[in-house]
Amino acid sequence: MGYDYPPPIHFSSRISPVIVGIFLFIGSEIMLFGSFFTVYFFDRVVNHTHPWPPPPYERPVFVAGVNTLILVTSSFTMHWATQSIKRGNRAGLQAGMVLTFLLGLTFLLTQVIEYHRIGFNTSDTSFAATFFGLTGLHGCHVFVGLTILLAMTIRSFRGHFSPEHHHGIEVGGIYWHFVDVMWIIVYTTVYLL
Amino acid sequence: MTTPAHEDTHVDHTDVPEHGVYVPPSGWHRWTYPGWLRVIWATPLFGALGLGLVVLLRWAASWDPIWKWSSIATVELTAVPLGFLVGLGGFDYWARYCSGKPTLPEDHSRHGARSWRDYFRINTDHKVIGVQYVVTTMTFFVIGGFLALLFRAELAHPGDQYFNPQTFNALVTDHASLMIFLVIIPAFAGLGNFVIPLMIGAADMAFPRLNALSYWLLPIAGIMLLVGLAIPGGGPSAGWTCYAPLCQHQPLGDVFFNMAVQWAGASSIMTALNFLVTIITMRAPGMTFWRMPLLVWANFTTSMLVVLATPFIAGSQFFVMFDRVMHTNFFEAGNGGYVIGYQHIFWFYSHPAVYIMILPGFGIISEVVAVMSRKPIFGYRLMALSLLAILVLGFSVWAHHMFVAGMAGWLRVPIMVTTLLIAVPTGIKVFSWLATLWEGRIHFTTSMLFAVGFIFCFVIGGLSGIWLGAVPIDIQANQSYYIVAHIHYVLFGGSVFTIFAGIYYWYPKMTGRMYNERLGQLHFWLTFIGFNLTFFPMHYIGLQGMPRRVADYANRFGGINEFISIASFGLGASTLIFLYNMIWSWAHGPAAPNNPWRGLGIEWQVSSPPPIFNFEEVPQVVGSPYEYGVPGARHVIFGAPQPEPVPAD
Numbered sequence: 001m002g003y004d005y006p007p008p009i010h011f012s013s014r015i016s017p018v019i020v021g022i023f024l025f026i027g028s029e030i031m032l033f034g035s036f037f038t039v040y041f042f043d044r045v046v047n048h049t050h051p052w053p054p055p056p057y058e059r060p061v062f063v064a065g066v067n068t069l070i071l072v073t074s075s076f077t078m079h080w081a082t083q084s085i086k087r088g089n090r091a092g093l094q095a096g097m098v099l100t101f102l103l104g105l106t107f108l109l110t111q112v113i114e115y116h117r118i119g120f121n122t123s124d125t126s127f128a129a130t131f132f133g134l135t136g137l138h139g140c141h142v143f144v145g146l147t148i149l150l151a152m153t154i155r156s157f158r159g160h161f162s163p164e165h166h167h168g169i170e171v172g173g174i175y176w177h178f179v180d181v182m183w184i185i186v187y188t189t190v191y192l193l
Numbered sequence: 194m195t196t197p198a199h200e201d202t203h204v205d206h207t208d209v210p211e212h213g214v215y216v217p218p219s220g221w222h223r224w225t226y227p228g229w230l231r232v233i234w235a236t237p238l239f240g241a242l243g244l245g246l247v248v249l250l251r252w253a254a255s256w257d258p259i260w261k262w263s264s265i266a267t268v269e270l271t272a273v274p275l276g277f278l279v280g281l282g283g284f285d286y287w288a289r290y291c292s293g294k295p296t297l298p299e300d301h302s303r304h305g306a307r308s309w310r311d312y313f314r315i316n317t318d319h320k321v322i323g324v325q326y327v328v329t330t331m332t333f334f335v336i337g338g339f340l341a342l343l344f345r346a347e348l349a350h351p352g353d354q355y356f357n358p359q360t361f362n363a364l365v366t367d368h369a370s371l372m373i374f375l376v377i378i379p380a381f382a383g384l385g386n387f388v389i390p391l392m393i394g395a396a397d398m399a400f401p402r403l404n405a406l407s408y409w410l411l412p413i414a415g416i417m418l419l420v421g422l423a424i425p426g427g428g429p430s431a432g433w434t435c436y437a438p439l440c441q442h443q444p445l446g447d448v449f450f451n452m453a454v455q456w457a458g459a460s461s462i463m464t465a466l467n468f469l470v471t472i473i474t475m476r477a478p479g480m481t482f483w484r485m486p487l488l489v490w491a492n493f494t495t496s497m498l499v500v501l502a503t504p505f506i507a508g509s510q511f512f513v514m515f516d517r518v519m520h521t522n523f524f525e526a527g528n529g530g531y532v533i534g535y536q537h538i539f540w541f542y543s544h545p546a547v548y549i550m551i552l553p554g555f556g557i558i559s560e561v562v563a564v565m566s567r568k569p570i571f572g573y574r575l576m577a578l579s580l581l582a583i584l585v586l587g588f589s590v591w592a593h594h595m596f597v598a599g600m601a602g603w604l605r606v607p608i609m610v611t612t613l614l615i616a617v618p619t620g621i622k623v624f625s626w627l628a629t630l631w632e633g634r635i636h637f638t639t640s641m642l643f644a645v646g647f648i649f650c651f652v653i654g655g656l657s658g659i660w661l662g663a664v665p666i667d668i669q670a671n672q673s674y675y676i677v678a679h680i681h682y683v684l685f686g687g688s689v690f691t692i693f694a695g696i697y698y699w700y701p702k703m704t705g706r707m708y709n710e711r712l713g714q715l716h717f718w719l720t721f722i723g724f725n726l727t728f729f730p731m732h733y734i735g736l737q738g739m740p741r742r743v744a745d746y747a748n749r750f751g752g753i754n755e756f757i758s759i760a761s762f763g764l765g766a767s768t769l770i771f772l773y774n775m776i777w778s779w780a781h782g783p784a785a786p787n788n789p790w791r792g793l794g795i796e797w798q799v800s801s802p803p804p805i806f807n808f809e810e811v812p813q814v815v816g817s818p819y820e821y822g823v824p825g826a827r828h829v830i831f832g833a834p835q836p837e838p839v840p841a842d
Contacts, residue, residue, distance in 0.1 A: 006396035006806035012476035017399040021470045028462055028500045035508025035538050039523055042531035049529055122519040126529035129521035133512070151291035158293045168290075 022171045026178045029141070033182060036134050037189065043126035053127045057120050061191050067110045068187050071142075074103035075180040081156075082173045088163045090156070097153040100176065104146050111139055131190060138179070138186050145179045148172045227282020228314060239276025243268045262445055264518050270452035274413040282315045283406040304401075305805035315409065317401035319390050320803060322408050324703055326383025327696065329408075330376045331775075333415050334689075335768065337371035340364050342765050344744075349758035351748050361744035363428030363446065367418055370433045370450060373550070374457040375415040377688045381553035382464045384695045385492045387703055389468065391796035391803060392486050394477025394812040394829070399470040407463035414457035421449025432742060434543070437513050437524040437535035448517070454510050458503050461549075465499035468492050477795070477829075479814035484828075486794055486818045487576055491556025494580040498545045498552070498587060506542035509535055533598050540591035548587045550684060551651075552580060554691030555622055558644045561694050562626050563819045564792045565641035566633030570819040572625045579618035586615040596667045605664050612662035619655060623648060634822075638790070639713030643694035646721045650686025654679055657732065672742075675735025681728045693720070693771070700775070701785030705802040708782060712774040716767055723764030730757055793828040794818050 013020065044052055053059060081096025120128045152172045155161065161169055218226035225231060247268050251259045278284065289296050305311070305318045312325055344364045347356050356364065386404065390397055398404045422428035426444030429435070435454075440447050472493050476485070485493075512523040512535065522528035524535050563570040570576060589611040592604050626648055635641065657679040661667050670676065693716075700708050730753050735741075739750050746754070788797040795812055796803070812829045820826030 007808050007810050009396065009475075010394075010478055010811045011474055012478075012480065013474040015474070017470045017474045020473055021400065021466060024466050024469055024500055028466070028504050031501050032504035032508055035505045035541075038505075038538055038541075039508070039512060039531070039534050042534040042537070043523070043529060046534075047529060047531050054529070122515070122521045126522045126525075126531070129515070129523050129530070132519075132521070133515065133523070137511075147291070151293070154291075154293035160293070 016167065018167050018171050019174075022174050026175070029178065030182075033134075033137065033186075036130075036137055040130040040134060040189065043130050047126070049127065053131075054125055057124070057127060059131070059191050060114055060118065063110065063114055064187060064191050067107050067114075068183065070103050070110070071107045071180050071183050074100045074107070075177055077103065078173050078176050082166070082169055085156075085161050085166045085169055086163055090159075093156050093161065093169070094153075097149065097156050101146065101149045101153055104142060104149060104176075108139065108142050108146065111135065111142075134186050134190050138183055141179045141182070145172075145176050148175060227280075227285050229281070231282070232277055232280030235280030236273055236276040239279065240269060240273045243272025263448055266445060266448040267452065267514060267518050270417060270449065274410075274417075274456060277413065278406070278409060281409060283409055286402055315405045317397070317405050318805065319386050319398045319401065319404060320703075320807075322404050323383050323385075323387025325408050326379055326386055326411070327703070329412055329415070330380040330383060330692075331696075331772075333371050333375040334380075335772070336419065337368050337376060338765055338768060340368040340371070342762060344368070345758045345761045347744060348746075349755050351746055351751050351754075353745060356744065358744045359427045359430055359444075362430035362432070362742065363422055365742055366429045366432050366435075366450065367422055370418050370429070370453070371415065372684070373433060373546075374454060375411065375418070377550045377684065377692070378457075378461055378546075379411050380692045381492075381495070381550075381688075382461065384557065384692070384699065385468060385488070385553060386464070388699060388796050389489055389492055390471060390475070391799065391807055392489055392794055392818075393472060393475060393480055394795050394808065394814065395471060395475035396806050396808060398467050399475055400467050403463055404467050407460045407467070410456050410460035410463075414453040414460065417449050417453035417456065421446040421453070424449065434536075434539060435513070436539070437509075437516065438530075438532065440513060441516050441524075451510050451514055451517075455507060458507050458510075461499050462503050465496035465503075468496040469500065472496075477812050477814050481814075483574065483577075484814055484817060485577075486556075487559035487570065487573070487580075488553070488556035490577045490580055491552045491554075491559075494584045495549050495552045497584055498549050502542045502545035502549070502588070504542075505538055506546075509538040509542070512538070533595065533600055536595050536598055537592070537600070540594045541588075544591040544594065545587045547683070548583055550688050551691075552583065554647070554688050554695075555580070557691045557695040557698070558626060558647055559622075560792075560794070561640045561644040561698050562629050563821060564698075564790050565636045565638060565644070566630050567636075567821045568629055568633040569817070569821055569823065570625065571628035571631075572621070573817070573819060575621055576625050579621040582618040583615060586611060586618070590615055593662055593667070596664050597671050609662060609664050613659060616655065616659050616662075623652060623655075636790075637714075638697070639708075639710060639717055640694045640698035642714060642717040642721075643690045643697065646717065647687060647690040647694065650682050650690060650724070654682025654687055657682065670735060672740055673735040674731040674739045674741055677741050678728050678731035678735055681724075681731075685728070686724055690720075693717075696775075698790070699796075700778075701789050702796060702801050702803070704779050704782070705785055706778050706782035707785045707789065708778040709774050712770055716770045716774065719767035719770065720764065723760055723767050726760035727757055727764050793820065793826070795829045798829060798831070 011017075043049060077096050077099040081093050081100060084090075084092025084096055115132075122128055122132050149172060152169055155168065223230055224234070244265060247261075247265050248259055251261065251264070286296060304316070306316065306321045306324075312321060312328075316322060316325070341364075344356070344361055347354050347361055386398070418429070424444070424446040426446065428446035429440075429443065429450030431440035431443050431447060431450075435447070435450055440450075472485075472489060512521075515521040516523055516525070522530045524530045524532055526532045559570055559576060590608060592600060592608040593612045596605055596608075626644075630645075637645075657675070661670060661676070661679060697708065697713055700706075734750050734753055737750070739746055785801040787799065787801050789801075790797070795814075798812070799807060808831075810831065812831050814829050815827050817826070818828045820828070
């Protein structure tokens with residue numbers, strides 16, 4: 001009874017399990033954001049809070065807009081890094097990873113400074129609750145994304161990943177693109193509408 | 194092609210630069226090696242770090258008081274379990290990967306159980322994890338049931354006997370939370386963990402390390418709920434639904450509920466994700482979706498529900514936590530919050546959750562009924578499609594828990610319609626089981642008795658459910674013992690009976706030993722009778738107007754409540770037979786044959802218990818899993834010429 005090694009693995013799908021897994025995980029994440037959007041909708045629309053934001057609070061639309069551009073740019077550098085390793089271009093991978101990480105870090109630090117100077121606190125009405133809720137939840141995702149990017153960057157400098165063996169980059173990249181797209185939705189909802 | 198996710202199943206790593214060399218620990222290195230020695234120092238270390246972080250932050254920001262226990266408890270209930278998991282080695286592989294170190298090659302020494310000690314560590318074998326799950330959930334089943342007996346003792350007579358109302362509410366809350374989050378949902382995850390990779394012909398789950406980690410989150414959540422009971426000021430007492438803003442004004446124990454739900458939820462999302470990826474990518478050649486056993490279908494749909502709905506309860510608990518710790522106003526009406534927003538978000542998870550708690554049970558019953566009736570399952574495709582119908586409809590019925598909560602009036606009728614509609618796919622399943630039984634050669638083994646008992650109880654619970662789905666009746670019966678009767682007929686007579694059926698059915702496969710059939714049948718009859726005597730009278734007192742979740746009640750309900758309490762003690766005692774049978778047989782039972790029930794499923798074609806890697810070679814699926822009584826029918830063949838493996842990328 002019992003063999004020393006498992007039988008050769010058989011895959012019933014053409015997509016690799018890690019890729020299926022990260023997409024399902026993102027589905028779950030979208031629902032988590034969904035619950036935060038739901039409570040935002042309740043507090044703003046169902047409760048007829050008008051005007052929004054309730055005076056005297058104001059939202060820093062311009063600074064956050066510039067920050068949005070920074071995060072969108074990081075998605076392009078991430079894509080560049082992924083394409084580079086697929087073509088075997090290690091310098092491109094390393095440069096792309098470093099740029100993406102720095103842009104993400106800039107975004108997060110800008111958001112911290114924005115929180116500091118915004119003029120209201122978490123306890124100021126449900127407007128502040130939903131504002132900090134949605135942007136804070138997204139900020140946590142940026143933090144997690146940065147942690148993943150850091151690990152990918154370190155490994156890319158240690159000579160890991162190759163044109164045939166780059167799921168680590170691909171999965172992290174998909175997550176980072178998700179964080180980016182989700183920010184566009186959060187920015188539109190929380191700052192612009 | 195080698196991909197990072199499948200390193201477990203590959204033998205030769207020497208050409209991959211990412212992998213280091215495995216060196217077993219010795220001397221003081223054993224204290225830094227993953228295991229209980231490292232737990233001993235990592236857990237207090239993380240606890241101290243969490244405490245220090247909160248207190249220093251509050252001191253630096255000169256917030257008053259510095260020792261704010263609700264904030265400290267929230268952080269500690271994250272930090273201490275994290276320390277435990279780090280100590281046990283839940284993150285070792287990923288930590289090495291993330292820091293750029295070479296990862297340890299999988300030498301399979303951490304895979305499979307060679308002694309009982311292997312069940313008490315991070316183990317990547319899905320069969321070990323399945324047993325860990327089932328044993329853990331049954332332990333919490335006993336504890337949760339004991340809590341129920343405690344408050345049944347209080348309810349035997351009107352007036353206050355043993356517990357004050359706060360403690361009574363804490364017992365009710367913990368009973369419900371343990372039974373839902375620590376017993377029913379993870380018990381199905383455990384049974385699924387054991388049999389699903391076997392059923393689809395895979396060597397293991399898609400992500401074995403994630404699987405191990407998601408199991409170990411579970412005891413953390415359970416212990417948290419139990420510790421919450423002992424907290425000064427009283428345990429979590431706002432009910433398992435823990436409605437805000439009520440729960441935000443509860444004593445400290447409520448923080449423990451809040452965090453325990455997060456840990457249990459994370460565990461079930463990770464497991465569900467693993468199931469989905471396993472079922473999508475790891476099926477044996479020939480195992481098309483329309484050849485999958487119905488338990489696999491059931492776990493597939495359940496896992497979809499878990500992945501998509503569980504984030505909503507996570508969200509609801511986050512809002513409560515923010516309201517408590519950061520003084521936000523998500524639900525406080527005075528500051529622009531929407532009071533019943535919590536209920537909407539909570540039930541948007543918790544209604545799909547009742548299907549999470551029953552769909553895998555449907556799958557188990559389909560397996561048992563087909564095998565024990567020696568007939569093909571009736572309406573296989575419709576059985577699978579009705580699961581998908583429940584999956585979709587399940588998201589559209591949440592507000593029937595809120596007919597009297599003061600929600601928008603126009604929402605009532607649409608929700609009533611979808612609620613009544615969801616009875617249709619469920620009815621399809623019940624009639625399919627009955628049609629399978631029809632003119633079958635039925636073998637009344639213990640698992641079959643539980644399956645038939647399940648159909649009986651679930652139909653009663655389903656009918657009262659349809660009744661409650663109608664708005665006018667719900668307005669009358671709301672918050673009464675009628676609800677208690679309904680929920681126990683679908684969750685005890687429903688889900689728990691299917692769990693018992695599943696445990697008895699796969700017990701020979703899991704342990705390699707046969708249980709005592711006579712004791713099993715005795716257990717069924719005592720449980721079945723005790724259950725009906727306990728919960729059926731609750732329909733009556735509920736309609737007479739006895740409210741639930743209250744420690745005291747009007748004198749006129751006295752006699753019938755005494756009867757219910759006595760019956761509930763009998764029901765509790767019947768579990769002792771189950772425990773005795775399971776534990777004794779595991780040690781001393783006769784060796785189990787490979788296929789005691791003459792099943793066609795792949796799990797019955799391997800030895801009992803299965804070999805560590807399940808199969809010597811990948812099996813080839815050639816037909817339906819349910820062709821019982823069809824001459825020459827085969828579901829699976831071993832040793833067939835292998836088709837070219839499909840590349841992963």
